[in-house]
Amino acid sequence: MDYAIKHYDQLLLLTVQHIFLTLATLVIALLIALPVSLLLLRVQAFTVPVLAALGLVYVVPSMAMFAFLVPLVGVGITPALIALIAYSQLFLVRNLLAGFKSINPSIIEAGRGMGLGSLRLFWRIELPLALPIIIGGIRLTITTTIGIATIASWINAGGLGVLLFDGLYQNNPAKIIWGALLVSGMAIVSNQLLFRLERKALRRAKGEVSL
Amino acid sequence: MSQDAIVFNEVTKTFPKAAKPAVNETNLRIEAGSFVTILGASGCGKTTLLKMINRIHEPSSGRILINGQEITKWPLNELRIQIGYVIQGIGLFPHLTIEENIATIPKVLKWPPKRIQERIDYLLDLVHLPQSFKKRYPAQLSGGQQQRVGLARAMAGDPAIMLMDEPFGAIDAITRESLQDEMIQIQKKLNKTIMFVTHDVQEAMKLGDRIIVMNDGTIQQYDTPLEVLARPANEFVQKLVKSDNQFNQLDLIKAEDAMIPLDSVSNESSQGVARAVGRESSLKSVLLLLLQPEVTVVWVVDEEETPVGSITWEQLKLKV
Numbered sequence: 001m002d003y004a005i006k007h008y009d010q011l012l013l014l015t016v017q018h019i020f021l022t023l024a025t026l027v028i029a030l031l032i033a034l035p036v037s038l039l040l041l042r043v044q045a046f047t048v049p050v051l052a053a054l055g056l057v058y059v060v061p062s063m064a065m066f067a068f069l070v071p072l073v074g075v076g077i078t079p080a081l082i083a084l085i086a087y088s089q090l091f092l093v094r095n096l097l098a099g100f101k102s103i104n105p106s107i108i109e110a111g112r113g114m115g116l117g118s119l120r121l122f123w124r125i126e127l128p129l130a131l132p133i134i135i136g137g138i139r140l141t142i143t144t145t146i147g148i149a150t151i152a153s154w155i156n157a158g159g160l161g162v163l164l165f166d167g168l169y170q171n172n173p174a175k176i177i178w179g180a181l182l183v184s185g186m187a188i189v190s191n192q193l194l195f196r197l198e199r200k201a202l203r204r205a206k207g208e209v210s211l
Numbered sequence: 212m213s214q215d216a217i218v219f220n221e222v223t224k225t226f227p228k229a230a231k232p233a234v235n236e237t238n239l240r241i242e243a244g245s246f247v248t249i250l251g252a253s254g255c256g257k258t259t260l261l262k263m264i265n266r267i268h269e270p271s272s273g274r275i276l277i278n279g280q281e282i283t284k285w286p287l288n289e290l291r292i293q294i295g296y297v298i299q300g301i302g303l304f305p306h307l308t309i310e311e312n313i314a315t316i317p318k319v320l321k322w323p324p325k326r327i328q329e330r331i332d333y334l335l336d337l338v339h340l341p342q343s344f345k346k347r348y349p350a351q352l353s354g355g356q357q358q359r360v361g362l363a364r365a366m367a368g369d370p371a372i373m374l375m376d377e378p379f380g381a382i383d384a385i386t387r388e389s390l391q392d393e394m395i396q397i398q399k400k401l402n403k404t405i406m407f408v409t410h411d412v413q414e415a416m417k418l419g420d421r422i423i424v425m426n427d428g429t430i431q432q433y434d435t436p437l438e439v440l441a442r443p444a445n446e447f448v449q450k451l452v453k454s455d456n457q458f459n460q461l462d463l464i465k466a467e468d469a470m471i472p473l474d475s476v477s478n479e480s481s482q483g484v485a486r487a488v489g490r491e492s493s494l495k496s497v498l499l500l501l502l503q504p505e506v507t508v509v510w511v512v513d514e515e516e517t518p519v520g521s522i523t524w525e526q527l528k529l530k531v
């Protein structure tokens with residue numbers, strides 16, 4: 001407790017860094033995963049190889065990934081972001097695909113057949129219906145990103161991992177406990193929040209919203 | 212009035228990798244304001260025929276015209292907005308309320324909100340759904356009610372042409388009959404050109420001004436219900452319409468179409484009891500008379516009660 005009070009400014013800074021790293025990863029990863037998924041939905045043949053490749057990327061140990069990236073782009077936030085975004089693609093692309101594929105084809109055909117333009121069809125019909133599964137993917141992405149981001153401090157990307165590593169090297173249990181507490185707290189809270197959002201989106205997609 | 216709303220000109224559709232065409236070298240003229248039903252076994256190309264009209268499928272060859280204009284000349288979504296489409300699987304938007312579902316195309320057309328509201332009210336009345344359903348979601352409706360919403364949604368933009376693919380597919384007999392009656396009412400009232408796919412021979416006969424009988428991607432016969440029944444173009448058509456409930460079919464044939472005209476009737480029918488029916492009476496009523504004891508012949512009489520022909524048991528068996 002004492003530690004937290006004495007170093008609250010550092011704790012706050014590291015937490016903000018961690019949140020920033022996670023959110024930046026999510027936003028950029030989504031901006032990549034969305035067009036990739038929409039493309040894969042058009043060109044079905046690429047789906048299996050792309051998912052297999054993303055699966056391979058996902059199982060590369062994070063230390064190995066960072067060790068591989070540092071010589072290419074140096075240390076700091078850049079290699080961390082690249083690695084985290086690469087890991088995120090598996091869940092995001094997989095769930096985006098599953099989300100859009102889960103829509104009953106009659107619904108889309110009805111929409112197209114009545115003369116809805118493809119943009120309107122996407123925003124008004126396809127996205128809301130795919131949203132629960134997409135949010136599920138975002139939830140997995142955020143929790144794993146929060147976890148892996150701790151390791152990114154090893155390459156000077158900051159975040160709560162700094163506390164954990166420092167604690168280990170300096171044999172300082174307070175640092176380790178506070179680091180672990182904050183990281184797992186973040187993971188649990190975001191998981192819960194997104195889980196609620198997911199359920200709400202599901203109720204909406206099924207038309208079970210009571211007015 | 213007898214302008215052609217839809218014309219197929221040598222239209223063939225072969226799906227990629229398919230061995231044979233789903234729709235083969237089809238020529239067809241659908242008169243404006245007519246109600247055409249499409250009948251045929253599963254997989255014979257009924258849906259494909261419809262979906263080429265609103266360009267969900269593109270023909271492999273041939274041309275399709277709407278009101279004399281080739282459909283590829285219209286901007287795609289403009290074409291589709293003019294064609295109401297009731298899809299085989301209903302396809303209501305589950306996350307939108309009933310009124311939002313119906314309002315989809317009026318919103319695209321940027322109608323003022325008041326006009327959209329009036330349209331929704333009108334359409335719900337038309338398909339006999341209570342106004343209180345507006346705020347409900349599709350999942351809160353029965354299958355038959357959902358199909359009515361599908362119908363209302365397809366008519367929302369007031370399209371002159373309606374494509375209906377087994378719109379009453381999974382509905383019980385009673386609801387189905389009331390929906391059929393509503394369709395006939397709607398058609399009379401709004402004078403739309405309707406193409407209506409069904410598996411049900413009775414439904415096709417009841418609703419259609421004309422019937423398209425399809426088999427294996429080819430139109431076997433395109434005729435009025437009576438002609439299809441009385442003069443099936445080939446064995447396939449004959450089997451299809453016969454395999455259905457024959458007793459009900461008797462309802463659709465008029466006595467005068469089945470009788471032996473008077474001049475060719477011999478005098479042998481003097482023994483036994485005779486009954487008389489009007490020209491327009493159905494063969495069903497003739498059958499019921501012939502089933503009475505002692506009755507051997509039914510005379511068909513004109514408006515002045517003068518006999519114009521006769522139907523005997525043998526004659527009836529020949530006709531059905």
Ligand SMILES: Nc1ncnc2c1ncn2[C@@H]1O[C@H](COP(=O)(O)OP(=O)(O)OP(=O)(O)O)[C@@H](O)[C@H]1O
Binds near residue numbers: 226229
């Ligand atoms: N998108 C498609 N791709 C490939 N083949 C198709 C496609 N749609 C239909 N077919 C094939 O074309 C043929 C005609 O199909 P269609 O859907 O028009 O039949 P249908 O008469 O509507 O049958 P049902 O009464 O079962 O609805 C079938 O052999 C079907 O397998």
Ligand SMILES: [Mg+2]
Binds near residue numbers: 258259299376
């Ligand atoms: Mg079909």
